[in-house]
Amino acid sequence: METKLQRALYQAAVRIFEEICFMFEAPELEEEFKDAQVEAAASVEFSGPIEGRLLIKARAGLLSGIAANMLGEENPSKKQQQDALGEIANIICGNILPAIHGSKKVFEVTSPQIVKTENLLSKEAPTATASVILDQGRADLMLYVHETVVLAKES
């Protein structure tokens, strides 16, 4: 069952991909992207009233599409692609934190880190996940919060 936090994570991701990368939801491509390999992953950690991290995995062409659309360059370098993915993780994290613990609390967010694909296996179960099927690829998001979370009661 989808939780409020999962819905908030999904909605934040869809909005940010639309507004920054000009990428739009394409649920009809779900089957096509189902078994796509992870191209790269990035994470940002946050600390404050609670701690945790947000991990994003890019699949099915999303990695190059993000950088190309953000920068308006046809052939972004690998560094630019990784940097762009990290920045997306950073922006989604910054926008989801008020949904986790209210807009008054102060969090520190670390700079994005690229996560090697061989290090993606984690014993920890994510608090919320979201898979966003876009017209240029697929993004899987995993939010890990090291504390039971009650979604902030905000409109």
Next chain:
Amino acid sequence: MALNVLVVDDSSVMRGIIIKTLRLSGLPLGEIFQAENGKEGLEVLEENWVDLALIDINMPVMNGEEMIEKVRENPETQDLSVVVVSTESSETRIEMLLEKDIGFVHKPFTPEILKETITSMIGGLDGDQTTEGTVPSSGPDF
């Protein structure tokens, strides 16, 4: 008057987006300087005339808050127009930042929002000094 702008962000992609958005905004731009963190940003300010600094908050080496404090402490730079461009969503922290006489733009942002915030920070533009036409009424967000 063309504005010399300093963009401070640890992400090269985000600096690129901010500069692209500045150009789309139609503001009169002079030189654009870049720095990866607050320490580098202060070094740029020591060596160049800058009218406006766009500063991220979360950065390694020296974060944006510390850089702004040092800018305000230095008589040479204390009156510099500063706009924080950040994913920061905490109302408490944003209120604390605004007390330092800065503008604040939340990521993602549009050229219109960036222009409006910058214009209010620099005290408006003299006459119609925008360049490259006007900002589209529903321009892209960045």
